[in-house]
Amino acid sequence: MFEIVNREEMAQGSVILNEIKAPLIAKKARPGQFVILRAHEKGERIPLTMADTDPEKGTITIIYQVVGKTTALFKTLQVGDSYLDIIGPLGKPTHLEKYDGDVVCVGGGTGVAVLHPITRGLKQKGNNVIAIIGARTKDLLILEDKMKAASHELHVCTDDGSYGHHGFVTDVLKENLENKNVKLVVAIGPVPMMKFVCAMTKEYGVKTLVSLNPIMVDGTGMCGCCRVSVGGETKFACVDGPEFDGHKVDFEELMKRLRSYLEQEKESYEKFKASLNA
Amino acid sequence: MAEKKEKLPRQPMPEQKPEVRRRNFKEVPLGYTPEIAMKEASRCLQCKKPSCREGCPVQVDIPAFIKLIKEGDFTGAIRKIWEKNSLPAICGRVCPQELQCEGHCILGKKGEPVAIGNLERFAADYEREHGTGELPPKAHPTGKKVAIIGSGPSGLTVAGDLILKGHDVTVFEAFHKGGGVLVYGIPEFRLPKDIVASEVNFLERLGVKFEYNVVVGKTITIDELFDQGYDAIYIGVGAGLPRFLNIPGENLVGIYSANEYLTRANLMKAYLFPEYDTPIVKGKNVVVIGAGNVAMDSARTAMRLGADSVKIVYRRSREEMPARKAEIHHAEEEGIEFHLLTNPIRFLGDEEGKVKGMECIKMELGEPDESGRRRPVPIKGSEFQMECDLVVISVGAGANPVLTKATEGLELTKWGYIVANPETGKTKKKGVWAGGDIVTGQATVILAAGAGRKASDSIHEYLTWGW
Ligand SMILES: Cc1cc2nc3c(=O)[nH]c(=O)nc-3n(C[C@H](O)[C@H](O)[C@H](O)COP(=O)(O)OP(=O)(O)OC[C@H]3O[C@@H](n4cnc5c(N)ncnc54)[C@H](O)[C@@H]3O)c2cc1C
Ligand code: FES
Numbered sequence: 110m111f112e113i114v115n116r117e118e119m120a121q122g123s124v125i126l127n128e129i130k131a132p133l134i135a136k137k138a139r140p141g142q143f144v145i146l147r148a149h150e151k152g153e154r155i156p157l158t159m160a161d162t163d164p165e166k167g168t169i170t171i172i173y174q175v176v177g178k179t180t181a182l183f184k185t186l187q188v189g190d191s192y193l194d195i196i197g198p199l200g201k202p203t204h205l206e207k208y209d210g211d212v213v214c215v216g217g218g219t220g221v222a223v224l225h226p227i228t229r230g231l232k233q234k235g236n237n238v239i240a241i242i243g244a245r246t247k248d249l250l251i252l253e254d255k256m257k258a259a260s261h262e263l264h265v266c267t268d269d270g271s272y273g274h275h276g277f278v279t280d281v282l283k284e285n286l287e288n289k290n291v292k293l294v295v296a297i298g299p300v301p302m303m304k305f306v307c308a309m310t311k312e313y314g315v316k317t318l319v320s321l322n323p324i325m326v327d328g329t330g331m332c333g334c335c336r337v338s339v340g341g342e343t344k345f346a347c348v349d350g351p352e353f354d355g356h357k358v359d360f361e362e363l364m365k366r367l368r369s370y371l372e373q374e375k376e377s378y379e380k381f382k383a384s385l386n387a
Numbered sequence: 388m389a390e391k392k393e394k395l396p397r398q399p400m401p402e403q404k405p406e407v408r409r410r411n412f413k414e415v416p417l418g419y420t421p422e423i424a425m426k427e428a429s430r431c432l433q434c435k436k437p438s439c440r441e442g443c444p445v446q447v448d449i450p451a452f453i454k455l456i457k458e459g460d461f462t463g464a465i466r467k468i469w470e471k472n473s474l475p476a477i478c479g480r481v482c483p484q485e486l487q488c489e490g491h492c493i494l495g496k497k498g499e500p501v502a503i504g505n506l507e508r509f510a511a512d513y514e515r516e517h518g519t520g521e522l523p524p525k526a527h528p529t530g531k532k533v534a535i536i537g538s539g540p541s542g543l544t545v546a547g548d549l550i551l552k553g554h555d556v557t558v559f560e561a562f563h564k565g566g567g568v569l570v571y572g573i574p575e576f577r578l579p580k581d582i583v584a585s586e587v588n589f590l591e592r593l594g595v596k597f598e599y600n601v602v603v604g605k606t607i608t609i610d611e612l613f614d615q616g617y618d619a620i621y622i623g624v625g626a627g628l629p630r631f632l633n634i635p636g637e638n639l640v641g642i643y644s645a646n647e648y649l650t651r652a653n654l655m656k657a658y659l660f661p662e663y664d665t666p667i668v669k670g671k672n673v674v675v676i677g678a679g680n681v682a683m684d685s686a687r688t689a690m691r692l693g694a695d696s697v698k699i700v701y702r703r704s705r706e707e708m709p710a711r712k713a714e715i716h717h718a719e720e721e722g723i724e725f726h727l728l729t730n731p732i733r734f735l736g737d738e739e740g741k742v743k744g745m746e747c748i749k750m751e752l753g754e755p756d757e758s759g760r761r762r763p764v765p766i767k768g769s770e771f772q773m774e775c776d777l778v779v780i781s782v783g784a785g786a787n788p789v790l791t792k793a794t795e796g797l798e799l800t801k802w803g804y805i806v807a808n809p810e811t812g813k814t815k816k817k818g819v820w821a822g823g824d825i826v827t828g829q830a831t832v833i834l835a836a837g838a839g840r841k842a843s844d845s846i847h848e849y850l851t852w853g854w
Pocket of ligand 1: 483537538539541567574601603626711825
């Protein structure tokens, strides 16, 4: 059992932070790695990339958006409650090094949570780090302060212009690609965002890392559920990733595979909401 | 009383009717009653040189346990089996008996062999349902600590053996439940999960500790386990790497590896969705590629999930099908179609990226290949398409590198399997043993358990005398 020791709500309750006791994982985990969680005996296993770890306290932090039955169920867990199973750290850690130029970290939605430890790690390596984070509207923005501290320069974008730059993260990215000596872009967020970022950086010939979030079951390379096409080859995101060279990823395929269970997910979520109301 | 002269036929095991069972997940064979078991046991000739025993990978004293059943001493029978095999309720259900014990039975030369598997199953079930539950005696604590990685039949066997010898045993398992393939792969209708759970529970009662959700190589390494004070480590992580066909369209939605399909259905209980949260694609027109046990399990699962048609597509002929005979027979009875000498060449999808069909080519058998089986060769111009909305790829498994890559000092084959001494299970790394599918490649439950038995003897010797 993995106990929740701290819980916060963000983005008007649509995004939840859980700090969870998991000493073995906390000791091992590195930026970019993920865990697989299950809340109860009948629950499904879902992967979430860790937003932070504290090896001394023996805790890991996850930040997730409530999008369906399982995350809605996770949201009902309070401090003192426990997850039944957490497995990790899984996947390869982000390769952090000093680049000969600027580094841009682009995050959208809850992707910012995953981007944060990577941004911090790149700064610690001595890089000049420019961060760009976006959300649909001001109230949905998360981790602004933390991203500010983890980077040298932070740009905020909202689709509706309610805060920061009025427009997409790609607008600000383009300016930086034009005017700075950008050697690496890390893009983490909704698949369409990563796809647009990669299309743009490809034109500029700037190496771009993305962190993928396909559907998973075991997370140890045992089932192939998480397969993604990268450079024409099939990779298992849980063991070969979750980070890949964004210029080689088949995002169309990823989007289609993410929609595999749309109907069942809806059915399950509706049933859960009805049970909450009852 | 005069002996009956007419020959007693092999006693069939009562089964659920095919038209009923093809739509439910309950176990297919229902088991012998004590009367039928004793009747079947009486067919055994009690050969002086029992060849059935030679056919058994772990040399269970088959005539002896059958004699005990015949005499109505069911407790004696199970104790006799336990001497060599700690998982009889499971082996009685899933062993390929026709190639092993029953394949060697003298009665089988002219007629039907003794139903050894059914009798083994009977003895184990009788003990589980009517036994005293009394635990076998344990040796004095030795103070030695053993870590077992993987809770499949191989790891469970080692755990059971060593706990009885007084060692302190902990099993580390990546999944949230114990049993390995027995819980995530083999379906409920062939091996009820309660039976696996009762084996695990039996070990827990003996004092074996189970640490779930630990991926050795990720959560902790083998060397760290030694640092924590473990004296010996057994690796029984199975062959957990799915093979794909590497043909176009394989990543379309609705195409699963058998591992994924069966894990969703069995371990995650997706067949009970939405009561359980894990979803699964329910195909109407299902194709399963391959013809081993795993393929039969996938096909029969798809039928139970409501398919209109389920086809096994296999590139060789009926003779080469690797599945247990009983499973092929059961699958046929349940209406699974067999499309033999047929090989898929690409998958076809719709706009949403869902599979809608498969292009195949007809094959014919050519010269024998390395495996000794006649090599299937494509017949030019015989391409054709079949419709399908769910495909399960079941063409074997390989060695999963998560643990082996993170462990220094192990010797691996070119396929990534661990090299271990076949007699002792010792690896090249001091204090580390390995056995089961991670050494042999995907094999059988009894071979995995047998390797565990040999390794546990060797581990015990090491803990007593040294490497
Ligand atoms: C669908 C299916 C049907 C089958 N049917 C039959 C049959 O009818 N008859 C028969 O005899 N055989 C059958 N087999 C084969 C048989 O199940 C296997 O040969 C046997 O289970 C191998 O046992 P094992 O202990 O080596 O490994 P497994 O049963 O594979 O168990 C390995 C365990 O190790 C765990 N693990 C893996 N990596 C790690 C790690 N790094 N850290 C911690 N834990 C880890 C896994 O999660 C798993 O629980 C079938 C196999 C499948 C898949
Ligand atoms: S989630 Fe099963 S292989 Fe990646």
